Amino acid sequence: xxxxxxxxxxxxxxxxxxxxxxxxxxLSAARITQxxxxxxxxxxxxKTFELAAQAVLKQNPELLGVVAEPRNSTVAAVxxxxxxxxxxxxxxxMARHAxxxxxxxxxxxxxxxxxxxxxLESRLRAVGYSPxxxxxxxxxVNSIDSAVVEVLAHVxxxxxxxxxxxxxxxxxxxxxxxxxxxxxxxxxxxxxxWLERLQNxxxxxxxxxxxxxxxxxxxxxxVRQFIAHALVQAFAASLASENAAxxxxxxxxxxxxxxxxxxxxxxxxxxxxxxxxxxxxxIQAAFAATE
Numbered sequence: 001x002x003x004x005x006x007x008x009x010x011x012x013x014x015x016x017x018x019x020x021x022x023x024x025x026x027l028s029a030a031r032i033t034q035x036x037x038x039x040x041x042x043x044x045x046x047k048t049f050e051l052a053a054q055a056v057l058k059q060n061p062e063l064l065g066v067v068a069e070p071r072n073s074t075v076a077a078v079x080x081x082x083x084x085x086x087x088x089x090x091x092x093x094m095a096r097h098a099x100x101x102x103x104x105x106x107x108x109x110x111x112x113x114x115x116x117x118x119x120l121e122s123r124l125r126a127v128g129y130s131p132x133x134x135x136x137x138x139x140x141v142n143s144i145d146s147a148v149v150e151v152l153a154h155v156x157x158x159x160x161x162x163x164x165x166x167x168x169x170x171x172x173x174x175x176x177x178x179x180x181x182x183x184x185x186x187x188x189x190x191x192x193x194w195l196e197r198l199q200n201x202x203x204x205x206x207x208x209x210x211x212x213x214x215x216x217x218x219x220x221x222x223v224r225q226f227i228a229h230a231l232v233q234a235f236a237a238s239l240a241s242e243n244a245a246x247x248x249x250x251x252x253x254x255x256x257x258x259x260x261x262x263x264x265x266x267x268x269x270x271x272x273x274x275x276x277x278x279x280x281x282x283i284q285a286a287f288a289a290t291e
Contacts, residue, residue, distance in 0.1 A: 075102065
């Protein structure tokens with residue numbers, strides 16, 4: 001049986017770990033709220049892009065096929081993971097989802113993959129895809145823009161090289177509570193059905209917009225802004241999901257530590273009782289020997 005000092009050290013270690021887990025849990029809960037608000041705010045911005053695209057397509061219906069046709073059969077994917085640990089199966093789920101998506105879309109020699117987060121690379125290799133580039137994930141809301149610019153630089157190069165006939169974003173998005181789900185969004189070519197719905201939708205006011213400049217150049221600029229906006233949304237959703245996964249993992253860890261502490265404290269009390277009993281027996285034996 002372990003000594004009183006040994007059990008006391010184990011209790012102290014478990015209490016320290018419990019403090020760390022509680023802190024991580026509190027931080028994750030606070031960050032989830034922050035990122036969820038960002039996702040909600042970005043959804044409002046989507047309406048502005050839709051109105052701009054609708055205005056151009058109403059005046060230039062022939063442009064519908066220009067942006068809605070793939071350039072070639074190549075596939076590029078931006079897959080969002082994490083750099084930090086203690087998030088449960090967050091990266092494993094994302095890697096499996098991305099692997100299934102890519103396997104269903106193109107042969108491996110036609111696929112280009114960019115990963116966000118170093119922990120995702122080995123998971124993607126395990127499902128058969130070796131990333132060609134990696135970007136560090138943003139650490140907070142304020143650093144999302146710089147991460148988006150870095151990703152767009154890779155996407156622009158792939159487009160020029162003919163490696164992004166179709167472009168997908170794969171990321172986790174939060175659902176209810178600490179739950180999340182993996183999803184994929186095709187951003188290139190732009191969904192033709194979505195553009196047709198925008199084109200046929202009634203204009204919200206009786207004042208029609210006036211187009212200034214070349215319609216095709218304006219629409220292509222909108223597509224690029226749409227990709228950037230989709231990336232910002234994906235980053236915010238992925239960060240919210242990562243913290244949701246970490247919150248769930250820390251909640252499970254907290255329960256396990258509570259159970260372990262209960263066991264250790266019981267063992268500590270038993271060890272102390274055994275030590276006291278042993279001392280009393282020694283005193284009794286010594287007294288008996290003097291008689």
